[in-house]
Amino acid sequence: MGIVKVTVFQKSLHEGPGLATVKKLSGIKSNFLIFPEFFFSDDKTADYRKLEDKSSFALDWLLKLNESYKGIIIGGTMFYAENGQKYIATPIITGGEVIDWYKKRKLKPEEGDGVLAGEDCGEYILGGHRFSILSGEEVYDPALIHEIAEKGIHFVIAVSNSYRSSPDSSQSDEDNFCQPAKQHGISFVKCAASGSFLGKELQGRSLAVAPSGISWRVSESEEQSELIKTVLINI
DSSP: OOEEEEEEEEOBTTSOOOHHHHHHHHTOOOSEEEEOTTTTOOTTOOSHHHHHHHHHHHHHHHHHHTTTOOSEEEEOOEEEEETTEEEEEEEEEETTEEEEEEEOSSOOGGGOTTOOOOOSOOOEEETTEEEEEEEGGGGGOHHHHHHHHHTTOOEEEEEEOOBSOOSOHHHHHIIIIIHHHHHHTOEEEEEEOBSEETTEEBOOOOEEEETTEEEEEOOGGGTTSOEEEEEEEEO
16 A cells, blocks of 8 residues: 555534634645544534534535545544434545445444444545544454454554543553554554543544554643644555
């Protein structure tokens, strides 16, 4: 695959997306643009029902963005209906259309009211790049990482929202990303949100990890910041 240029949008969830956000992102030239889980949440969003109501708007907004940003958009997570069933899923958008959806397989109890877990390992080939997607805490599941490695996939995109819990973020990154990256020869890019989600403070720990170690991550002072960062991944 060679070099992949990936843009991480560590979005603040204090306000939803708008025209100003489109302007910030439209001029970026990269292969991938990644959003965090439920990137369209804001301070007025009190529960998952509100997120479900806003999911259609969020998808339309991403499709509009793809008119100016010409790479592949990995659109965080949103509610998605298919064949009368409801999922939490990640849209994969390119060329102005949704190419596929990754349906989250490991749901939190608060997410699962009427929501089905996905069944399939996300395996995609777009623009000559082969990759997989993991959502939320799935990236910490050794069985899912092993499944991806067994398929010979070496690039994993993780869309995330992480509540602030551990003061030792560096050690957590080492355990959760560096060790599996080295063991399986996988490069990870994690996109996390900043601000707060459903009233709880988030820890924006976006990062890029190669089998040789961490190539980029936000500093402690940036964990509450909205930032856009483009990284080069050698696959």
